[in-house]
Amino acid sequence: MKIKKGIPLIDQHDKSGFYGGKFGGNYVAETLKKPIDDLTKLFEQYRNDKNFLKERDGLYESYVGKPTRFIKLQNLTDHLGGAQIYAKMVSDANGGAHKIYNAITHAMLCKRAKKKYICTDTGAGYNGKMFSMVAKKFGLGCKVFMGTRDIERQKPNCDAIRKNGADIVPVNSGSKTLVDAVSECIRYWVSNCDKVHMGIGSLVGPNIFVKICGWSTAQISRELKIQLEEEFGEIPNKLKLINCVGGGSSAYGFWSEFFDYNKNQVELIGVEAGGPKNSKLHAAPLSKNSKIGVLHGAAAYCIQNSDGQINETESISSGLDYPSVSPIHCLLKDSGRARYVYATDEEALNAFKLVTELEEISPSLEPAHAFAEAIKIAPKLDDSTTLIVDSCGDSLKDKDIIKKHLGSYRR
Amino acid sequence: MISPISLAFQKCKKESRPALLTYTVAGDNTKKKSLEILKSISEHADILEIGFPHNAPTADGPQIQNSSYRALKNGIKLKDVFQIVKSYKKEKNAKPCILMGYYQMVYRYGERNFVKKCKQVGVNGLIIVDLPWPDNRKFAKLCKKNSISFVQLLSPTTSKERMKRIIRDSHDLNYFISMLSTTGGKLKVSPKKIMENYNKIKKIKKSKNMVIGFGITNKTISALKKADGLVVGSALCKVIGDSIKNRQNPVTKLNKMVKSLRNKIK
Numbered sequence: 001m002k003i004k005k006g007i008p009l010i011d012q013h014d015k016s017g018f019y020g021g022k023f024g025g026n027y028v029a030e031t032l033k034k035p036i037d038d039l040t041k042l043f044e045q046y047r048n049d050k051n052f053l054k055e056r057d058g059l060y061e062s063y064v065g066k067p068t069r070f071i072k073l074q075n076l077t078d079h080l081g082g083a084q085i086y087a088k089m090v091s092d093a094n095g096g097a098h099k100i101y102n103a104i105t106h107a108m109l110c111k112r113a114k115k116k117y118i119c120t121d122t123g124a125g126y127n128g129k130m131f132s133m134v135a136k137k138f139g140l141g142c143k144v145f146m147g148t149r150d151i152e153r154q155k156p157n158c159d160a161i162r163k164n165g166a167d168i169v170p171v172n173s174g175s176k177t178l179v180d181a182v183s184e185c186i187r188y189w190v191s192n193c194d195k196v197h198m199g200i201g202s203l204v205g206p207n208i209f210v211k212i213c214g215w216s217t218a219q220i221s222r223e224l225k226i227q228l229e230e231e232f233g234e235i236p237n238k239l240k241l242i243n244c245v246g247g248g249s250s251a252y253g254f255w256s257e258f259f260d261y262n263k264n265q266v267e268l269i270g271v272e273a274g275g276p277k278n279s280k281l282h283a284a285p286l287s288k289n290s291k292i293g294v295l296h297g298a299a300a301y302c303i304q305n306s307d308g309q310i311n312e313t314e315s316i317s318s319g320l321d322y323p324s325v326s327p328i329h330c331l332l333k334d335s336g337r338a339r340y341v342y343a344t345d346e347e348a349l350n351a352f353k354l355v356t357e358l359e360e361i362s363p364s365l366e367p368a369h370a371f372a373e374a375i376k377i378a379p380k381l382d383d384s385t386t387l388i389v390d391s392c393g394d395s396l397k398d399k400d401i402i403k404k405h406l407g408s409y410r411r
Numbered sequence: 412m413i414s415p416i417s418l419a420f421q422k423c424k425k426e427s428r429p430a431l432l433t434y435t436v437a438g439d440n441t442k443k444k445s446l447e448i449l450k451s452i453s454e455h456a457d458i459l460e461i462g463f464p465h466n467a468p469t470a471d472g473p474q475i476q477n478s479s480y481r482a483l484k485n486g487i488k489l490k491d492v493f494q495i496v497k498s499y500k501k502e503k504n505a506k507p508c509i510l511m512g513y514y515q516m517v518y519r520y521g522e523r524n525f526v527k528k529c530k531q532v533g534v535n536g537l538i539i540v541d542l543p544w545p546d547n548r549k550f551a552k553l554c555k556k557n558s559i560s561f562v563q564l565l566s567p568t569t570s571k572e573r574m575k576r577i578i579r580d581s582h583d584l585n586y587f588i589s590m591l592s593t594t595g596g597k598l599k600v601s602p603k604k605i606m607e608n609y610n611k612i613k614k615i616k617k618s619k620n621m622v623i624g625f626g627i628t629n630k631t632i633s634a635l636k637k638a639d640g641l642v643v644g645s646a647l648c649k650v651i652g653d654s655i656k657n658r659q660n661p662v663t664k665l666n667k668m669v670k671s672l673r674n675k676i677k
Contacts, residue, residue, distance in 0.1 A: 016546055027514050027541040029470040031591060034568040173476060174466060186469040191592045193568065294515040295467055297541070307488050308519030310467045 001334040005260045009252070009328055010214040017207030020334060024298045024327030026206045032186075035193040040208045042109055047215060056104065060219060063137070064100050067223035068092040070231065070388075075358040076375075083240070083381035085374055086388045087361060088224050090250065095130045096394035097364070098250040099201060101216040103130035106199030107138045109212070117141040117196040121185040123150055123178030123246070124319030124366065125157025125397055127201030132166035142166035143196075145185040149176040150318045157397045175312045178246075178322045182296050202247025203326035206297035210326060217253025220390065225257045237265060238385040240377075243392070244369040245270040245340065246283065246320035248329040250392040255338070263337060270329060271373045273315035274342035281314035283321050286333050286340035295324045301333075316345035316401060317365035319393065343372035349405050351375055352395065362411045364393035365401065415507040415535050416560050417583045419457045420620045420639055428677050429636050432622055433669055434460040434511065434644030436478040437495050438487030439651055444661060445482070448651070449499045451666045453506045455673040459499075460538070460642065463492045463512040470540050472595035474645035477652055489520060493532045500533035509536035509562065517542075522550055526557050536560040536584060544577045555582060562586050565612060565621075567600075578616050585621045586642070587612060595645025598626040602634035609638055629671060636676040643672055 001020040004012055017025045028036060046052040060066045069089040077085045090098045103120075110118050118140045122128030128144035135142035144161055148170045151158055161168055169188075174180040182200065189198040200209040203217075228235055241258060243251035251270050258266045272284035282288060285301040293302030295310060302324040303311045315321040332338035343351070348365055351372035356362050363371060370389045378387055395402065395411060403409040413421075423430040433456045438445050449459055464479035464487060471479070496508055510529060517525045517539060529537065537559055542550060544563060551561035560582040565574055567590060578585060587609055590600045598605075605623065613621055623635055624642030635641055650668050654661040 026543075026546065028543065029540055029566075030543045030564040031470075031566040031568050031588060033543050033566075033573075034570065173480075179467065183467050183469050187471070187593045190470055191596060194591060291519075294513075294518050294541075296469065299518070304515075304519065306519075308516045309465065309483065310515075 001331065003259060003331070003335050003337055009256065009259055010211045013207060019327045019331040022292065023300055023330040024207055024210060027294050027297045027299070028206055029190055031190050032193060035189070036206055036208055038113070039109070042113055043208060043212055046109065046112065052108065056108065059104050064093050064104070066219070067227065070224060070227035073359050076355060079358055080375060080378040082379040082383065083377070083385040083387045084383060085378055086386065087391045088220065088254065088388055089361065090220055090390055090392040091363065091394040095126070095133055096396065097126040097130070098217055098220060098253060098392045099127040099130040100133070101219050101253065102201065102213045102249060103127070103134045103199065105212055105216040106131070106197065107134035107140060110140060110197035111138055113197055115195060115197045117143070118199060119143040119145065119185055119188055119196050120199045121145045121178065121181040121201050123181065123321060124317070124364070124393065125150065125154040125161065126319065126393055128166070128168070129157045129160045131199060132161040132164035135166055136164045143169055143188070145169045145171055145181040145188065147171050147176040147178060147181045150178065150181070153401060154318055154397050155400065177313070178318065179310065179313070186296065203249040203252050203328055204247040204296055204298060204324065210298070210328060213249050214252045214256065214328065217249050218256040220250065220253035221255060221257035224254070224388070235261065235266065236386045239265060240267045240269060240385065240387045241390070242269045242271060242370045242374050242387060243390040244320060244366045245272050245286070245325060245329060246322050246366065248326035250390055252326065252328055254390040259337060268332070268338035269373060270338055270340040271369045272340060272342040273317055273320035273369060274344040275314045277344045277346050279314055281312060282342065283313040283315045283323065284342040285323065285325050286329060287342040293324065298327050300324050300327045300330045316348060317369065319364070319366040320369065341373055343369040347372040349402070352402065353406060356410065361391060362395040363391045364395045365398045366393050367391045414558070414560055414583055416458060417620065419507050423457055423640070429638050430457040430622070430640035431669070431673050431676065432456065432458045432460055432640055432642040433647055434462060434642060435647055435651070436462040436464050436475065436482050437492040438464065438482030438485060439478045439648070440481040440655055441485050442487065442491050442495060446495050446498055447662045448665050449495070450502055451662050452669040453502070453504065454666065455669045456506060458507045458509060458640070460509045460511050460644065461492070461496060463489060463510055463516055465513040465516055467515070468513060470593055472593040472645055474595045474648040474652065478648040489516060493528055496534055497532040507535040508533065509538060510534050511538040512540065514539050514542045522553060526553050526559060529559055530557045534559060536562050538562045538564070538586065544580060548580060551580065551582070560584050564588060567591055567608060574612055575615055578619060581619060583620055585619055587621055587623050589623050589625045589627070592625055594625055596626050598631050602631055606635060606637060629675065632672055633675040641676065
């Protein structure tokens with residue numbers, strides 16, 4: 001399995017939507033074929049349209065705030081002794097996470113499709129929050145599908161969603177988390193696709209949703225590339241880009257400018273949710289060698305039983321608590337361009353603790369998984385290596401969970 | 412050779428009525444009960460659709476989701492689904508059976524193994540909800556080779572050009588989804604409008620049998636009886652759920668319900 005150079009990874013699929021011949025596709029009900037075809041045409045029409053891009057860039061500038069900071073974590077670097085550690089503070093983005101990029105694109109497409117309603121799924125609540133923000137800004141009605149377990153554990157984001165005037169539709173089926181929220185959101189779209197635009201919140205789902213999401217989050221690495229050149233005058237020789245991976249939207253965005261570099265120069269490390277240390281449950285299909293399965297319209301590595309039923313997952317981080325992963329990350333794994341590891345709940349919490357003690361930043365539990373890996377490998381590397389962690393979400397939404405596990409929460 | 416599915420439609424046409432197709436989930440709520448249900452309702456139904464449950468269904472409404480959930484909770488596996496069909500097919504007056512479900516289950520089992528197993532146990536047709544045309548061409552061919560009808564789905568969103576191409580590739584049965592909905596939604600289009608749409612599609616190739624499904628209940632079925640066949644699913648799954656809740660026997664309840672559906676279209 002090989003990756004082509006000079007072509008965006010999101011476009012390296014065949015005519016049926018498969019990456020590497022077997023990941024992705026469009027496994028959807030007949031009713032959704034037309035809305036998906038329409039959305040595909042719409043996106044292809046606008047993705048290179050000057051006015052569309054101008055509007056988007058204007059929103060990134062004045063609404064999201066660009067660029068998000070690129071900072072050195074000197075105290076953490078000194079404490080660990082080894083590689084130089086930096087962070088790309090994507091959590092600076094309006095709303096507090098990378099999900100804003102995808103939400104903006106979907107709202108802009110929804111407007112151009114002349115639809116008045118938008119729906120989406122959410123796990124950590126960030127995607128729901130961002131969709132509710134852009135819906136408000138663009139004057140769209142908005143429904144956010146969310147598992148009842150996540151509604152309980154991500155209250156601050158739920159409050160924000162409601163404050164923005166969007167409806168949260170509680171999903172009580174299955175494990176009551178992101179996987180069920182996505183299923184319910186797709187079911188809602190099946191029934192209302194004539195009036196409602198659907199945006200999937202990560203780099204997953206039928207092919208077009210993977211493409212729109214990756215196209216949107218790519219902003220992260222466009223900024224990073226410029227910031228690297230400003231800081232180092234070039235792309236450093238020994239660079240490692242570490243990102244947490246649930247569906248994989250922020251990782252794709254963080255890495256997208258760097259796929260063409262030799263992996264000895266720019267190594268890409270994805271960190272999945274390993275779940276509680278002493279539990280068999282996890283949300284790490286790539287690093288724990290799950291088999292390929294079809295979920296939410298796409299074939300990808302997926303946590304499942306021998307009969308094909310989707311297995312329950314567990315992670316302290318709602319945003320990573322998903323049994324499958326983007327077809328693009330499956331391609332990156334099998335082609336060897338990226339490598340995937342996992343961090344346990346405990347490791348993520350410890351990483352959060354250490355990072356917030358030493359630095360003036362406060363990553364949410366999702367990027368805390370990426371920090372856990374950085375903390376693990378930094379001491380083994382010398383100071384000519386540059387580690388950059390994508391701090392893709394702010395911890396405020398996790399304050400209750402953190403308080404429960406660490407006794408206190410300070411931001 | 413004419414397929415058992417086509418034969419069933421021929422028989423109904425002779426009797427000047429639409430075929431009645433039922434949908435129940437294999438293993439709801441136990442293997443034994445669901446087999447009893449199939450045996451009992453085949454007295455009044457012409458073709459039995461049997462769902463193989465999946466726990467991440469993207470096109471099912473609450474009734475079928477609940478049915479699947481009950482079956483899965485009782486530990487139903489694909490091998491049990493095949494066993495149920497096999498046992499049912501040993502009945503003297505067994506009707507044609509169509510298995511219906513999601514592609515993930517087929518994918519995990521292996522396409523070839525799945526179709527082979529279907530043939531072995533006597534499955535006559537397959538509906539794979541999330542394997543639309545043209546992606547299903549290869550799989551549909553494999554089915555045909557094994558004397559299994561692959562049922563193509565048509566929806567109100569399907570363009571006329573696409574309809575023509577799907578129908579051209581179809582086997583002996585197509586399934587028209589009545590409205591934009593998951594299974595079992597409230598009928599939001601009038602039966603008259605549904606029949607208008609149906610007749611437009613039917614004209615493309617009259618020789619192909621076409622059934623209507625989604626949202627059909629006791630109340631709406633007679634208004635649609637000019638179709639070749641009608642599928643009732645969620646309404647039956649609801650009866651099973653209700654009778655379990657009320658500690659009644661789902662077998663007799665369902666028999667009564669299917670009988671009354673049949674009486675409305677005869």
